[in-house]
Amino acid sequence: MDKQAELxxxxxxxxxxxxxxxxxxxxxxxxxxxxxxxxxxxxxxHRGIVSYEPSELVVTARAGTPLAxxxxxxxxxxxxxxxxxxxxxxxxxxxxxxxxxxxxxRRPWGGSVRDAVLGVKLLNGKxxxxxxxxxxxxxxxxxxxxxxxxxxxxTLGVLLEVSVKVLPRPAEERTRAFELDAGAAAxxxxxxxxxxxxxxxxxxxxxxxxxxxxxxAQGVAAGLESLGGEEVSDGPWREARExxxxxFQGEAPLWRxxxxxxxxxxxxxxxxxxxxxxxxxxxxxxxxxxxxxQRAAALGGHATLFRGHDGRGEVFQPLAPALRVLHMQVxxxxxxxGLFNPGRMYAGL
Amino acid sequence: xxxxFLSELRAALPAHALLVExxxxxxxxxxxxxxYRQVPxxxxxPDSLEQARAVLRACKTHGVPVVARGAGTGLSGGAxxxxxxxxxxxxxxxxxxxxxxxxxxxxxxxxxxxxxxxEAAAPxxxxxxxxxxxxxxxxxxxxxxENSGGVHCLKYGLTVHNVLAVKxxxxxxxxxxxxxxxxxxxxxxxxALMNGSEGLLGVVVEVTVKLLVKPExxxxxxxxxxxxxxxxxxxxxxxxxxILPAGxxxxxxxxxxxxxxxxxxxxxxxxxxxxxxxxDGANAEVSEQIMAVxxxxxxxxxxxVRTAADEAQxxxxxxxxxxxxxxxxxxxxDYYCMDGTIPRKHLAFVLRRIAExxxxxxxxxxxxxxxxxxxxxxxxxxxxxxxxxxxxxxDFGTDxxxxxxxxxGTVTGEHGVGVEKLDATCSQFAPAELAQFxxxxxxxxxxxxxxPGKAVPTLHRCAELGRMHVSGGQLPFPELPRF
Numbered sequence: 001m002d003k004q005a006e007l008x009x010x011x012x013x014x015x016x017x018x019x020x021x022x023x024x025x026x027x028x029x030x031x032x033x034x035x036x037x038x039x040x041x042x043x044x045x046h047r048g049i050v051s052y053e054p055s056e057l058v059v060t061a062r063a064g065t066p067l068a069x070x071x072x073x074x075x076x077x078x079x080x081x082x083x084x085x086x087x088x089x090x091x092x093x094x095x096x097x098x099x100x101x102x103x104x105x106r107r108p109w110g111g112s113v114r115d116a117v118l119g120v121k122l123l124n125g126k127x128x129x130x131x132x133x134x135x136x137x138x139x140x141x142x143x144x145x146x147x148x149x150x151x152x153x154x155t156l157g158v159l160l161e162v163s164v165k166v167l168p169r170p171a172e173e174r175t176r177a178f179e180l181d182a183g184a185a186a187x188x189x190x191x192x193x194x195x196x197x198x199x200x201x202x203x204x205x206x207x208x209x210x211x212x213x214x215x216x217a218q219g220v221a222a223g224l225e226s227l228g229g230e231e232v233s234d235g236p237w238r239e240a241r242e243x244x245x246x247x248f249q250g251e252a253p254l255w256r257x258x259x260x261x262x263x264x265x266x267x268x269x270x271x272x273x274x275x276x277x278x279x280x281x282x283x284x285x286x287x288x289x290x291x292x293x294q295r296a297a298a299l300g301g302h303a304t305l306f307r308g309h310d311g312r313g314e315v316f317q318p319l320a321p322a323l324r325v326l327h328m329q330v331x332x333x334x335x336x337x338g339l340f341n342p343g344r345m346y347a348g349l
Numbered sequence: 350x351x352x353x354f355l356s357e358l359r360a361a362l363p364a365h366a367l368l369v370e371x372x373x374x375x376x377x378x379x380x381x382x383x384x385y386r387q388v389p390x391x392x393x394x395p396d397s398l399e400q401a402r403a404v405l406r407a408c409k410t411h412g413v414p415v416v417a418r419g420a421g422t423g424l425s426g427g428a429x430x431x432x433x434x435x436x437x438x439x440x441x442x443x444x445x446x447x448x449x450x451x452x453x454x455x456x457x458x459x460x461x462x463x464x465x466x467x468e469a470a471a472p473x474x475x476x477x478x479x480x481x482x483x484x485x486x487x488x489x490x491x492x493x494x495e496n497s498g499g500v501h502c503l504k505y506g507l508t509v510h511n512v513l514a515v516k517x518x519x520x521x522x523x524x525x526x527x528x529x530x531x532x533x534x535x536x537x538x539x540x541a542l543m544n545g546s547e548g549l550l551g552v553v554v555e556v557t558v559k560l561l562v563k564p565e566x567x568x569x570x571x572x573x574x575x576x577x578x579x580x581x582x583x584x585x586x587x588x589x590x591x592i593l594p595a596g597x598x599x600x601x602x603x604x605x606x607x608x609x610x611x612x613x614x615x616x617x618x619x620x621x622x623x624x625x626x627x628x629d630g631a632n633a634e635v636s637e638q639i640m641a642v643x644x645x646x647x648x649x650x651x652x653x654v655r656t657a658a659d660e661a662q663x664x665x666x667x668x669x670x671x672x673x674x675x676x677x678x679x680x681x682x683d684y685y686c687m688d689g690t691i692p693r694k695h696l697a698f699v700l701r702r703i704a705e706x707x708x709x710x711x712x713x714x715x716x717x718x719x720x721x722x723x724x725x726x727x728x729x730x731x732x733x734x735x736x737x738x739x740x741x742x743x744d745f746g747t748d749x750x751x752x753x754x755x756x757x758g759t760v761t762g763e764h765g766v767g768v769e770k771l772d773a774t775c776s777q778f779a780p781a782e783l784a785q786f787x788x789x790x791x792x793x794x795x796x797x798x799x800x801p802g803k804a805v806p807t808l809h810r811c812a813e814l815g816r817m818h819v820s821g822g823q824l825p826f827p828e829l830p831r832f
Contacts, residue, residue: 131779141770144541258529
């Protein structure tokens, strides 16, 4: 279903009237980021896979296409999105996946959403339909505005169509677990990072360190032999990705803390869960935001207040002054009237 | 040159770091695309952030354009000087600041050579993945500017996939950090935007790159085919079999012969095309995949499938491919290297059209192809001493690039637009898209003094040229699906 003409109309009307718009796909990720003040712009009706030829390793679909529909089409052809995007609800769309820019357990080894974006068709704030990038993997004509859309939370334009790189599904995927204390688990992850293992996930819950290998049958078998540990038939990967593990339940604020993989322990009060070989640490804590952010920055990373906030305060780590100015200018270059998702990422942006 | 500007540069830089004499400027008159030459006003060679900042501020104050330059190996004229501008060489920003094996990253200055990073990481069993064929000479700052590729992109990505962070100076001399040593950073992904921005958005003064664990084993399979179509189909079959090769390269008959005469790689010179398929990873995995690939290639009609007997032969197979450009240089006084990317499925069609154009222009073409990712490097053979031949070669090249756009591809896969492909870029983007690029440029560089005139053609230029952009349904090949 092609709703481009209607979306274009809506944006032009909004531009003429100066009405801000809150872009909405499946609606499952409204918790992420700040509150948006404006009229809803529903994109989920603009849907359908535009082209998918497995041997080209690219899928192109309209932004409102359900992620589940695309992933089913990929699975039917033995392929997948290597970044394992979280859905956070049954209605998740391709556009929402790109706008949120969130990746799942395989991210450190399989790349991020942004890495896989090859091209976009978008509506900018002047009501122009523009295409950037394309369907090929190597493309350096013009600035890379398509990857810029990944994680921009819809503040730079309305995504109409996205082309994403896909990969063959690994023939084999196996999980092992180890009972380890936090120090030993951290050391083990650093050690694994230095070995030629085809890792595709790690998760430490404070007691057990899970590790997933993927690849060819013999490659995985050889890797498992060198790893040791206890075989786990069904690893916690899906539950971690969709945040259905018990750790993610309850009301305490949930922080997403992104760090260099080998950064020392956070040493902040609260329960924690570690993924991405140490590079992603989740923390449940009532500590003041300031303290969490300071600690994350001191360790070379940044902290996002992921859940358990009212969307009115800052959610993302504040930007250095010069970088913030640059953000404002980039926003103005694409959305001069400030129509799209005002305040969703930062107040005033 | 304005005396006030010159004295400001003199105050900012030690005497040896400022070149103004004609003789000293000459080596900077071109980059790797030597068909375009221009001597700049001056060349600045700062070795500290303070010096670089002072140069940029002087340029801003006096309205002087500034072209950043790394090793000068670029193939599209991105570092071509401007007559009224200065060259800001980052050659003396050449220190490796940190190798961090636990976090698998390296923090380096932009003038560090690509290969030097892998060499410094080697004692830790690590390496930097993108390997453009100029990697012994090209600098990492230049790689970021061009978003350089190499022969291992299909599996390991381009520069943009392997850079974690950069520090850049704006024209105001403001230092801005994009990205972190973590896997993501807050705000917009301006780091992605910097990769491939050809020095138009900022001057990169530090780069943090991802390092990978060296694979346990790499092995290469060579397959010969009686037609390029069959070789192209075999590439699709390998992908369809669920195999992701580390490298997948194709050469046509003229390239094979030229490379064989030059390197004696043991290539079958009677083949219409060869494929080189490299597999890497854990030992057992590579063994398994070699068997699978051999089977696919034979089924696809390969007349011969050879697995390198040892490491020496593997390197020999690659030496032929990596030496293809100089090899072609031996059989023709000059050659012009193109860099379009196409959806792989259109390979046979595109190669057929290139052959027709070759007839039409009366110029030979050797085709070298990063088959895994659809990146074509047709080398147009010509003789610059024959009046009119350079022009003919350029026109032929423009036709090839337009063809790439027509089938849903791009005018440049990894060499950049620079000055060379400004006209071709008109065929890829609509006026509103070009205007959007210019607005983004202005967001970073409101004065418009960072490498002005490169990478993105002006609307005026495209209109003058009369070349309409060809996407959007009014195309010469309506039967072809495209983005």
